[in-house]
Amino acid sequence: MAAETGAPPAELVISGWAVSSPYGLGRTAFAGGLASGRRAIAPLDGADWPVPYEEAGLIPGFDIKAVLGRKGTRSMDRVTGIAAATVGMLLEQYGAGLAADAESTGLVLGTSGSVQSIMDFTRDALTGDKPYLVDPARFPNTVMNCPTGQSAIRHTLKGPNVTVSGGAATALLSLQYASRLLRGGHGRALLAGAAEEFSVQRARLERVADHGGAAPQPLGEGAALFLLEGATDARESGRPVLATVLGSRFRAFQDTARAGTALEACVADVLAAAGAAPDDVELIAPGTPPGLLGKQEESALDGLTGNRLPVRSLVGDAGAASAAFQLAAVLAEAEADPRLVDRLTLVTAVDRDGTAGALLLRPA
Known part of the structure; x- marks a missing residue:
C-alpha cells in the first residue's frame, strides 16, 4: 500500500477516460459508434475462432505486438494486452504530471482474468x-492480477495496484475501491476500470452457463479506464472535470428473483445519499442482461424516468x-x-452470481 498522501479529497471526479472496444481503439471510435447506433x-x-457462436464483438484487428511493440509482449495474453493498451491511451492523453508523482498514481483494474491462459x-x-x-x-498469465501488474509495470505506476473481480458489476466495484483508496489518503490519482477478452475457452464456458432461461448473447471484449482524483487536484493539474462521482451502492442477492429488489435498494440508497430524487436522473445506462436478470433490472428502474442508453446490444456481453x-x-x-451538464446519470449492473450495483454521477 502506498504511503498516505495528505488530507483526503472532499470531492472525487473523473478527469479522463480511454476505451478499447469493438468499435476500435480510442474514445472517438467508441463515441461515434454509439452515436450512430451501429x-x-x-x-x-470459424477457422480462427472455433467457438459455439457465429458472431462476437471483437476489437477490430487487435494485435498485441502491433499496438504495444515487441518488447515485453512475447508471453502477454490478450486481456493483458487490451488492459495495457488502454492504460497507455489514458496516460498519453491525460497523464501529464502524473509521472512526476508515480508513487501516488495507481491502478485499480477489474477483470475476470484469462480463462484461456489458465x-x-x-x-x-x-x-x-x-x-x-x-x-x-x-505462468503469470494464469494469475488474475496479471493484467493489473503488467500494466502498472509497463507504464510506471507505482501507487496502489489492485485487481477486482465481480462479474458484470466489476467496473462499478473498481470505482468504489479506488474511491475508498483516495478518501483514505493512499493516492492522489487512480486509474480505475475493467478489461475483458474474447477467447475460445471463454466462449465455450459462456455457452453452457445459466442465462436465466434466455439464449446467450453474443460476447464482446475490450476495456475502459477512468482517471479518478480529487476535484482540486484535477483543476490544479489542468485536467478537465468530466463528471463528479456522487456515490455507489451494492447489494447481494441469493435468488435471481430478488435481484430487482436488491438493485432497487441500491438506487434508492445512492439517490438518498446524494439528496436527489428519482425524477432528477436524466440518463440511465443499464446492464440489460438476458433472461430473468434483465427483467429484474427493468422492474427496479421502472420508477426512473431518465432516458435509457443501450450499450450491450451494440457491443455484446463484455463480461x-x-x-x-x-x-x-x-x-x-x-x-x-450539453443538456446533461449538471444533471444526474446512473449506471446499474446485476450479475448472475448475486451482485447488484448502482453508480451515480453528475457530468460537468
Missing part, C-alpha cells in the same frame, strides 16, 4: 514434453468490462449533449 458485432471466422497452461502441464512440460514465461462500457457511454453522451 451494432459492432460481426460474424466470426486452461492452456493446465493442458500443457498434462500433455507437454518432459522434463519442462510448460513454458514458465506464461467484466460490461459496466465499464456503460460508464464510458455515459461520458461520451454527456460530452455530446
